[in-house]
Amino acid sequence: MIGYGSPIRGDDAIGPLAADRLERAGVPEGVEVVSRHILTAELVADLVAHDRVVFLDAAVDAAPGEVRCRRIAPDATAISTMAHFLDPRELLAWCETLYGRFPETFLVSAGGASFGYANYSLTPVAEAAIEPMLDRVRRLIDRPAGPRSDPS
Amino acid sequence: MSRTVTIEPVTRIEGHARITLQLGESGEVEDAKFHLTQFRGFEKFCEGRPYREMPALTARTCGICPVSHLLASNKACDHLLSVSIPPTGEKLRRIMNLAQLTQSHALSFFHLSSPDLLLGWDADPSVRNIFGVMRQEPALAKDGIRLRQIGQTIIETLGGKKIHPTWVVPGGVSEALTREKRDAMLGLIPEGLEIAKRTYAFFKTLVPRFTDEANHFGSQPTLFLSLVTPRGNLEHYDGFLRIKDAQGRIVEDMVPPIEYERLVGEAVEDFSYMKFPYYKPHGYPGGIYRVGPLARLNNAEACGTPYADVALAEFRMLQETGPITSSFHYHYARLVEIIYALEMMDRLLRDPGILDARVRARARSNRYEGIGVAEAPRGTLMHHYRIDDEGLITWVNLIIATGHNNLAMNQSIRQVADAYVDGNHLQEGMLNRVEAVIRCFDPCLSCASHAFGQMPLSIELRDAAGRIVDTLRRG
Numbered sequence: 170m171i172g173y174g175s176p177i178r179g180d181d182a183i184g185p186l187a188a189d190r191l192e193r194a195g196v197p198e199g200v201e202v203v204s205r206h207i208l209t210a211e212l213v214a215d216l217v218a219h220d221r222v223v224f225l226d227a228a229v230d231a232a233p234g235e236v237r238c239r240r241i242a243p244d245a246t247a248i249s250t251m252a253h254f255l256d257p258r259e260l261l262a263w264c265e266t267l268y269g270r271f272p273e274t275f276l277v278s279a280g281g282a283s284f285g286y287a288n289y290s291l292t293p294v295a296e297a298a299i300e301p302m303l304d305r306v307r308r309l310i311d312r313p314a315g316p317r318s319d320p321s
Numbered sequence: 322m323s324r325t326v327t328i329e330p331v332t333r334i335e336g337h338a339r340i341t342l343q344l345g346e347s348g349e350v351e352d353a354k355f356h357l358t359q360f361r362g363f364e365k366f367c368e369g370r371p372y373r374e375m376p377a378l379t380a381r382t383c384g385i386c387p388v389s390h391l392l393a394s395n396k397a398c399d400h401l402l403s404v405s406i407p408p409t410g411e412k413l414r415r416i417m418n419l420a421q422l423t424q425s426h427a428l429s430f431f432h433l434s435s436p437d438l439l440l441g442w443d444a445d446p447s448v449r450n451i452f453g454v455m456r457q458e459p460a461l462a463k464d465g466i467r468l469r470q471i472g473q474t475i476i477e478t479l480g481g482k483k484i485h486p487t488w489v490v491p492g493g494v495s496e497a498l499t500r501e502k503r504d505a506m507l508g509l510i511p512e513g514l515e516i517a518k519r520t521y522a523f524f525k526t527l528v529p530r531f532t533d534e535a536n537h538f539g540s541q542p543t544l545f546l547s548l549v550t551p552r553g554n555l556e557h558y559d560g561f562l563r564i565k566d567a568q569g570r571i572v573e574d575m576v577p578p579i580e581y582e583r584l585v586g587e588a589v590e591d592f593s594y595m596k597f598p599y600y601k602p603h604g605y606p607g608g609i610y611r612v613g614p615l616a617r618l619n620n621a622e623a624c625g626t627p628y629a630d631v632a633l634a635e636f637r638m639l640q641e642t643g644p645i646t647s648s649f650h651y652h653y654a655r656l657v658e659i660i661y662a663l664e665m666m667d668r669l670l671r672d673p674g675i676l677d678a679r680v681r682a683r684a685r686s687n688r689y690e691g692i693g694v695a696e697a698p699r700g701t702l703m704h705h706y707r708i709d710d711e712g713l714i715t716w717v718n719l720i721i722a723t724g725h726n727n728l729a730m731n732q733s734i735r736q737v738a739d740a741y742v743d744g745n746h747l748q749e750g751m752l753n754r755v756e757a758v759i760r761c762f763d764p765c766l767s768c769a770s771h772a773f774g775q776m777p778l779s780i781e782l783r784d785a786a787g788r789i790v791d792t793l794r795r796g
Contacts, residue, residue, distance in 0.1 A: 211469035
């Protein structure tokens with residue numbers, strides 16, 4: 170479970186805050202929870218070592234508070250112009266290219282209402298979206314194993 | 322008719338920038354500029370905040386080197402408290418700084434610059450990227466990921482799992498190191514060192530291929546500024562400022578960092594949001610200098626660790642005499658510094674006092690002005706604060722590592738453009754070399770420019786009348 174987003178840009182922090190709450194509430198054995206400001210290259214080694222990965226993020230293209238869950242796949246064209254920040258689909262493409270496999274991966278996102286700088290708190294609508302996000306995450310944790318990405 | 326070429330965005334760097342090349346009537350380069358196109362203004366909006374918030378605030382100026390800001394800011398706060406931090410607290414801070422250097426240098430070499438070095442400057446841009454490197458040199462790409470992971474794991478082991486660790490505090494660090502954590506970090510070092518050594522050995526075989534680039538990638542003489550230890554050795558956390566000239570003469574030495582204003586002035590230009598620091602006694606723009614791995618190795622008498630000292634000796638053989646002048650060799654210097662960082666972390670973690678419980682000096686503010694200087698991966702980072710009686714910030718100046726290199730980066734793109742750009746027959750590979758010389762410096766524009774939003778880079782080609790006749794734009 171990887172929550173990511175900026176802690177000083179309002180609702181962008183919903184991913185890491187949701188991950189922190191999930192960790193405090195407890196997760197089954199074998200599940201790891203990580204909070205990140207940004208997604209960086211070294212995460213590739215962690216991703217490839219896991220069967221299933223769920224990214225938690227804020228969305229700018231969804232209605233505030235709307236929770237979405239979708240499966241994501243490797244995409245080598247999803248390259249950020251910021252050299253130190255990677256898109257989850259690009260991370261999966263690194264996994265596929267380097268290791269020949271990638272984990273079953275989902276993106277659980279919630280629409281944000283405010284992404285202003287120097288804003289340390291969530292809007293009420295984003296705050297209210299955390300539990301629905303975690304409901305989706307828990308269902309993904311309980312879900313039976315999906316097909317492997319590698320031929321083996 | 323003269324023309325301007327625009328390269329925008331400059332790719333595989335940290336942040337957004339644009340390069341413009343002004344061409345003359347016959348297609349020759351008349352001028353070249355590196356533009357930082359974003360404005361953020363962190364110094365201004367820190368005013369009014371309690372000084373104890375500064376480490377957390379300034380760490381957020383940058384997503385790639387928050388640890389460097391955390392350390393420089395806490396050192397400025399140590400100065401405000403007028404305390405000398407406990408020796409173990411200092412050693413633990415040093416370890417975190419070296420872990421940051423390891424993972425940052427790894428990103429620069431393995432992920433940002435390796436496509437040019439391994440696939441060639443003129444390779445098809447559609448394959449001259451990290452995926453091309455993964456396909457051609459998968460073991461090298463995996464090494465890069467693992468080295469970053471090792472550096473990041475050490476930072477998280479020391480600072481906790483949270484995004485921006487609050488473990489480094491004014492007066493030292495908030496928590497002593499446990500034996501379990503120490504042993505876990507020590508267990509990572511041998512693998513990291515093996516990766517660093519084999520990457521260094523591999524890169525040495527590549528260097529002879531790049532004689533032409535080494536001769537033209539920012540090889541003009543400049544001064545070099547860095548911290549050194551009291552014995553003049555390689556230093557990343559404390560020590561004294563040294564400036565050496567291109568002939569190897571020491572022009573400033575053992576200058577306490579709190580006297581930085583005696584050495585460094587800051588100019589502004591209307592074409593960039595990045596300031597133009599210069600060496601005051603030589604004036605602007607004559608006081609051009611470089612910072613970062615190249616400057617640190619040029620200024621140091623020795624690294625002080627076994628394998629890094631061997632590598633330093635080999636580094637010095639890149640040129641017959643004097644400091645290494647080509648900015649192309651920043652890549653080489655980064656690999657030497659990774660080796661040093663891993664060796665030094667091993668030494669510090671084995672220090673008998675590293676588990677000591679005394680790691681923090683406690684005090685209130687005892688002066689109105691505080692200065693903290695440390696070596697970030699990209700060079701010397703300076704934080705300077707003034708506070709009022711209530712401990713609220715009244716003034717801030719941040720001189721960022723990349724900013725120090727601003728004059729040199731502008732000079733370097735001019736040199737590369739003169740050598741490679743033919744305005745009558747523009748080719749992508751020419752412009753990639755102009756970008757590549759910027760990548761040698763590994764600029765982190767997010768904090769240098771205090772960039773706002775995304776950072777594309779463009780190259781513009783303008784005619785003699787100033788009209789844009791061609792643009793290469795990315796992002």
